[in-house]
Amino acid sequence: MPWKDGYTISDEQTIADADLRWPHGHRCCVCIVVDLSVANGPEGIRAADLKSDAAEFGAHDGLDQLLAVLRRHGLKATFAVPAVMARIQHRRVRALADEGHEIAAEGFRHEDVSRLDRAEEATRLALTTEILGEVVGKRPAGWFSLPRRDDPFAGGAISAHTIGLLREGGYAYMGNGLADDIPHYWVTDFSAQQALLTLPYYYHFDDLFFTMFPAKGTGLENPDFLVRNWRQEFEAQYGRGRYFHMVLHPRGSGWGHRVQMLDDFLAFMRGFPGLWNATGAEVAAWWQQAFPAHTHLRLEPSVWKDYPGSLS
Amino acid sequence: MSQALRREIDELAAAAQTFRAQHQPIANLAYPAGTRLAVNLTVDFDAMLLRRLMNETPMQLAKGEFGGRVGIWRLLELFKSHQVKATIFTPGRICELYPRAVQAAARAGHEVGDHMWEHRVPDDPALERDHLTKATAALERLTGKRPVGTRSWHTQKLLLELGYIYNSHGHAYHNPYYVRAAPGEQPLLNLPFHYAIDDAMFFSFAWLGSGNAAQRITDPDRVFALWWNAFWQQYCAGGYLNVVVHPFVSGRALRIAMLDRLIARMKSLPGVWFCTCEDIARHCLNVAPPAEV
Numbered sequence: 001m002p003w004k005d006g007y008t009i010s011d012e013q014t015i016a017d018a019d020l021r022w023p024h025g026h027r028c029c030v031c032i033v034v035d036l037s038v039a040n041g042p043e044g045i046r047a048a049d050l051k052s053d054a055a056e057f058g059a060h061d062g063l064d065q066l067l068a069v070l071r072r073h074g075l076k077a078t079f080a081v082p083a084v085m086a087r088i089q090h091r092r093v094r095a096l097a098d099e100g101h102e103i104a105a106e107g108f109r110h111e112d113v114s115r116l117d118r119a120e121e122a123t124r125l126a127l128t129t130e131i132l133g134e135v136v137g138k139r140p141a142g143w144f145s146l147p148r149r150d151d152p153f154a155g156g157a158i159s160a161h162t163i164g165l166l167r168e169g170g171y172a173y174m175g176n177g178l179a180d181d182i183p184h185y186w187v188t189d190f191s192a193q194q195a196l197l198t199l200p201y202y203y204h205f206d207d208l209f210f211t212m213f214p215a216k217g218t219g220l221e222n223p224d225f226l227v228r229n230w231r232q233e234f235e236a237q238y239g240r241g242r243y244f245h246m247v248l249h250p251r252g253s254g255w256g257h258r259v260q261m262l263d264d265f266l267a268f269m270r271g272f273p274g275l276w277n278a279t280g281a282e283v284a285a286w287w288q289q290a291f292p293a294h295t296h297l298r299l300e301p302s303v304w305k306d307y308p309g310s311l312s
Numbered sequence: 313m314s315q316a317l318r319r320e321i322d323e324l325a326a327a328a329q330t331f332r333a334q335h336q337p338i339a340n341l342a343y344p345a346g347t348r349l350a351v352n353l354t355v356d357f358d359a360m361l362l363r364r365l366m367n368e369t370p371m372q373l374a375k376g377e378f379g380g381r382v383g384i385w386r387l388l389e390l391f392k393s394h395q396v397k398a399t400i401f402t403p404g405r406i407c408e409l410y411p412r413a414v415q416a417a418a419r420a421g422h423e424v425g426d427h428m429w430e431h432r433v434p435d436d437p438a439l440e441r442d443h444l445t446k447a448t449a450a451l452e453r454l455t456g457k458r459p460v461g462t463r464s465w466h467t468q469k470l471l472l473e474l475g476y477i478y479n480s481h482g483h484a485y486h487n488p489y490y491v492r493a494a495p496g497e498q499p500l501l502n503l504p505f506h507y508a509i510d511d512a513m514f515f516s517f518a519w520l521g522s523g524n525a526a527q528r529i530t531d532p533d534r535v536f537a538l539w540w541n542a543f544w545q546q547y548c549a550g551g552y553l554n555v556v557v558h559p560f561v562s563g564r565a566l567r568i569a570m571l572d573r574l575i576a577r578m579k580s581l582p583g584v585w586f587c588t589c590e591d592i593a594r595h596c597l598n599v600a601p602p603a604e605v
Contacts, residue, residue: 002380002409007360009374012412014382114369150524154517155371179377181565202564203517204529214524228531229566236565304408307446309439311364311430 004302006312009163009186010179010195011298015291017240020182023286027274028238031199031245031283032077033144033175034066034101035208036085036093037110038251041150042157044111045084054216054251059089062254067099069259073266077248078280080106080144080175083128086135097136102279104142104175105132112157113145121161125169141281144175146247147203149214154203164188167196173284176201182243183287185297195293197284204229205245211252223258227265238272336490336499338600341552348583349546350592352503352554353398353575354480355387356463359410359560361403361431366521376560380410383563388416390568394575396586401427401463401480404447407454418455423588425461426451426476433465441470448474461503461589468493468500478503478593486551488592490602499602503589505554509542511535511561532570543578552592 002012022029038055039045049055070077079096081103086093097103107113108124116124133139143166145156156176163186166174177186177198185195203209210226212219230246237244253262269275278286306312343350360376384400391398400417402424407414418424429443444466452458462471463480468491471479479491480503490499512519514535517527539555546553562571578584
């Protein structure tokens, strides 16, 4: 308990702090995600999005700044890359992989798939996997569906089929889920006990919502809020021996004062011993070995009853 | 012409007077000896139920699920570490989703109150009664104790009939006060909370359907400062403070750390009574019962 379709995606209780383990006795896992999508709305990346200063900045100057900071701190990141961006920036994306970063998929054009039928979504997913494989030289292990600026919610949009399709499509993990702050299993079929490993995401650690959000000129510039969220989450999760993640957009965090704040934060973070800076695929591989679903996903049948006059 | 305008004033004045007559503040609430103010830590344990009710997206539901898988347990640990008792307002359906957490809360000595069957009050009176009856029974079954408090929009008459002694929402006064659904009716005690002392106002994206340009997501330091000021003002006044948290919001590690600092700082002062809502409700009913009307 509980397993209740349409309400919960995983089991009743998280793994306690005391029961968590990271490779080689590391104390806390640190996962950095960089979003290369320039999509703003549910239709995904449009020509107008690409013909914008933000896209140009994010693809070059901003990305250079971000990579320089990551290099200075010796940190690896997982890049969430829509197929469209992989094609447009194929040399750059390949170079990121060669530098030791992970390249994960982020949809065909980072579009909203929630209204597509299953076959259409499957076709797009397969093509995305194929294109990223061609560009990088190996197929992606992870899939992201990060929120776009104009989405009504800050969690990312998926369809009822997405997680099952990812599982069938050979993906090792879904990169952004909100039901836990450590990796957890997203159940796709209760009776068959099928699930896809999901990495945690929370919008309070995503620069999108603090850097001139929602729109340039009229949005709010609150990178100081973001850094305080990072610091306090990191300190708390480090103290618990859990997991810390952050999501960066080169067009956001690559800019002037923000890249300086990022640099300062990473210097602060690296002052703590025992950090395991892993890519999404490395986290997934560790989790499948240390906390496999067959021993750690504790699903029991629901005790839910349907009543007239109540939601089912 | 001017007579019609005067009638408008009379109508508006009557509306104000009726509303005023429904509210009865408790003047000079006397606390037990040594107590300066009462603090109610109240937890709205709706997890994903409100998200489901509003037909929101799978990721929004998962955001709420965090409250049941992770957040509620952290809040219970936090309260235990400070040896304070809280009130967990729990929708009936949560008893079917997170029974262990509800039982753990009751066993730890916290009050488990009603928060509607599925976070809504049906318009149809028969169905409303059905929902409140089911929620009350579900909580009693798991905790062994019939709830006496609610945070809901249920009809006051129905609440009183089913044995509820207080509701906790609205903020017509700083201190607890009595509300009558209509002048002359039996009053129900209200334990006020203000949205400014509610974690979801600061940390939950798209709360209550707000659009992207209206987002106010912020960091724990700012909220710590606001809430400390709210506490300090009431501490000086000898009043009352109700702090509203949601497990899917405040159960996040960075906010548990913030609440830890806040409770520790409150506890550093003498005369702070951390009690359940039932404790303060029984105290109010005892020392300041509603006046007959």
